[in-house]
Amino acid sequence: MFFSTDHGSAIDKNKVWSRTISETYFPLSVECRDATRFRGSLKSWGLGVMGLSEMECDGVMYRRNKSHFQEEKDNSLLITIPHVAEVRFHQASRHTRCAPGGFLVEQGDMPYEFSHSQRNKLWVLKVPTASVQSRVGPTERLSALTFDARSGIGSYFVGAVRNTIESIDVINDAAREMAGQHLLDLLCLSMRSDDRILDSSVSTIRAAHLQRAEQFIRDNLSNPNLGPQMVAESCGISLRYLQGLFAENECSVAGYIRDRRLTRCRETLEMVHDTSTMAQIAQKWGFYDQAQFCKHYRAKFGCTPTETRKQRRSAACV
Template identity: 25%
Template structure:
């Protein structure tokens, strides 16, 4: 090790917050910078060949750990990177690198694929395979580095991931970009146990990525459900007034199949259509109790929240709450607002018949 080689980070004590290491070229003599920068990058990602002019070699690299995952932020001038591992089976210490390009441009070549990256794009690289990466202008990246064995995707799954960019405007990009950014930026603040948990979420999302590339539903990835369900519920709440809201519409808006959408709601012990109906009933019940809405007919309130039939609305309201909409409005009108019961979750069990099965090709529209 030369006198100007990057110093290793000290080993943390059990329970400590995760330590970070900063490598920077500005304090290194100009004639030693290229060797210093190459060693810093190689320690963080893998053994690399770095091509950069001495007078352009300027950069900083901040890195820390989240369990088995290393996070890194690189700010650098233009450079070219090459990785040429021996043509043998991947070793146990080889890594995958998930990189977000924050600023600049990049061209990644791996496994006979070429990825042209712009700001916001995310790409996966396999450090067990030959790699070429060109950064023609100053750039910033945020990366996660972890053992390639951890995602348990198999060689076919890994090949589907590498050098295939995920763009920021896509559904998968909206999942990955904020999580990756937050993990890299805040890694040093996590206690180790929380860091391990966050690292597992990253691995779950890689499973989502692999399933997306293979054209499969990411049913076995809890991270997908954890992120998708709140967004789907918010989408439903934002579109309750639309009488055409249906599982098919919701699935298309979130780029998933209707079958997978129903699977997400199985854990809620309710169908998608019943969930829509429940939310509509809650909104109607709340509005009918408002004195400002006393001049609105019950049919108008029902129509406002997506019910197309006043008679159907009255039936499902009575089944859910044990009284008709008119009886509820009358009760609310003669009761102080602070004494009114909170809007309960409508109950259909043992009151309404189970929803009929949806035939192939038929749209599930029972929510209205």
């Protein structure tokens, strides 16, 4: 999709830009810094479960209020990569700035303010919160964090975003879905390399043990032998101690494993061009009893795996 505000009155530009941004990401209120002279353009593409866009516009303020997401069922994160000037962001008690050379995480299910005072170019990824949670854990600790993209995996991630945008018009829909999965994995890998996402809600030692156990689980979801005992042994702790760590978060080890596996199954089912059978998807992520898989899937998502695939493919045809 491509959109531009080259023509129209100040009132029209503000309304049209607000509608365009809300349709591309999620409902937001928009206040153009100078609506009379405002110019903006936006290109957006679907990459499977992820959305990617390139935006150029003059100074603007975006506000996300409670009324904007009260009835939303699927939460998302926005990952913003500025190119020309810094952006400012405020969410909960955190105020941050992100300059070119970094990227910013915005949590869609909490109020926030996002702004830049001068003309800017941004790359923005819209990512399902559940997909990030299945790879890095709770996303609350990511809100309003700025990550360095000048070196290491962060630089590699932004480079992959650039390559995707430059190649987007010459790859087919199936390749776009695979590109989306690649970007999602790189994004989460770059965030995981930052010590700030360590959960500090418990003591340092217990937090480190829990973090290590959760990450071992997320990295081994496709291992058919993954279970509480394997997790405990890999982390060098007792099974009882491991179960206590998860109990503090009102979850069992087996339940945590199952929920992350279900989320990964749903990601695959929502890939319109994936040709895997239902059984293949279930087995890839550790479910070998089809009836139990369907039962747990319905309990978590409120529909069957088949319904998810049909709904996604029907929506893609509209």
